[in-house]
Amino acid sequence: MALTEKEIFRYKHPIAVPGMGIDMQEALKAARILIVGAGGLGSPILQYLSGAGVGVLGIADYGVILEEDLHRMPLYQMQDxxxxxxxxxxxxxxxxxxxxKHYPFLIQIKPGNVAQVIEGFDLIVDCSQHVPTHLVINDACVLQDKPFVIAEVHNWMAWFGGFNMPVLNNERSASYRCNTHVIDEYRNFDAGSLGPTHGATALQLATEIMKYIAGVPALAGKLYTCNFLHHQYGTVDLVPNVEIITEVKTVGILTAEIYGMEIVPDVED
Structure with missing residues (x-):
């Protein structure tokens, strides 16, 4: 998707970065990314992807802004x-x-709408930090053969991974369901949240998403972990499980009850 003269001027500094250039900036403009959850993790990712020139950003979140959450959501202000x-x-x-282009979806991602919502996007980024939503998005993306990313931040701990992404021989990397036993080891559900840990994770993930759009295979099939308290970072290889992927393709989208998802009323705007 060709850049206008004004866009070339606006993005002249990213274009000048080695390995970027006009072609990469045009690839960003052509990208269509859905961010699920516009809170402490999703909002800074949105800021940097929008600023980078991603052409279409969908924003799926039915919640409202709370004052006690502003410390980790610098996109918003007190009047919001x-x-x-x-x-x-x-x-x-x-x-x-x-x-x-920024398109808001004031909806809960759930079994009844997930297939329709994700259909028009190239990449799904799940920042809901909600396991039932992770599973719904996993199943819908596997069925539609779409790549997706899931990320979570819990106080000092964070992780993110790239799932169902193209790899060698026209195959796909592991799904989220294939590795829940591995991912669960990096969860820390102690109380509290810190703004900088959300922001630092979002910056890393936004960078990896840009690299993915550029064709750098660093995100596919990898789980990146961060322990900000002890300054420890790790990378785990995610292994596909053919039986689990085949079962998802056979059974399809499940019910909210099976996912353990509480359905909230639709937003009345």
Whole structure:
């Protein structure tokens, strides 16, 4: 997707980075990415992907902005409290980069709508930090053969991984379901949350997403872990499980009850 003269001027510094150039910037403009969850993790990812020039960003979040969460959501301001995150994110991001398109979806991602919502996107980034939502997105992406990313931050601990992504021989990397036993080891559900750990994770993930769009295979089939307290970082290879993937393709989307998902009422805007 060709850049306009104004866009070339706007992105002249990223274009000048070795390995980037006009072609890479045009690939970013052509990208269509859905971010699920526009809170402490999703909102800074949205800021940097929008600023980088990603052409279309979907924002799926039915929740509202709370004052006690502003410490980890610098995209929003005090006057945004009690307003819907997806709508305010779209507004703030337009002010950041009017050359990108930002589409708010004031919905809960759930079995009844997930297939329709993800259909128009090239990459799904799940920042919901909610296991039932992870599973719903996993199954829908496997069925539609779409790559997706899942990330979580719990106080000092964080992880993110690239799932169902193209690898060698036209195959796909592991699904989330294939590695839940591995991922669970990196969860830390102690109380509390820190703004910088969310921001630091979001910056790493935004960088990896840009590399993925550029064709760098660093995200596919990898789980990146961060222990910010002890400054420890790790990489785990994710292993596909053919039986699990085949079962998802055979059974399809399950019910909310099976996923353990509580369905919330639709937002009345």
């Amino acid at each position: 409290v009690r307003k819907h995150k997806a709508k305010m994110a779209s507004s703030r991001l337009w002010a950041l980069n009017p050359y990108a």
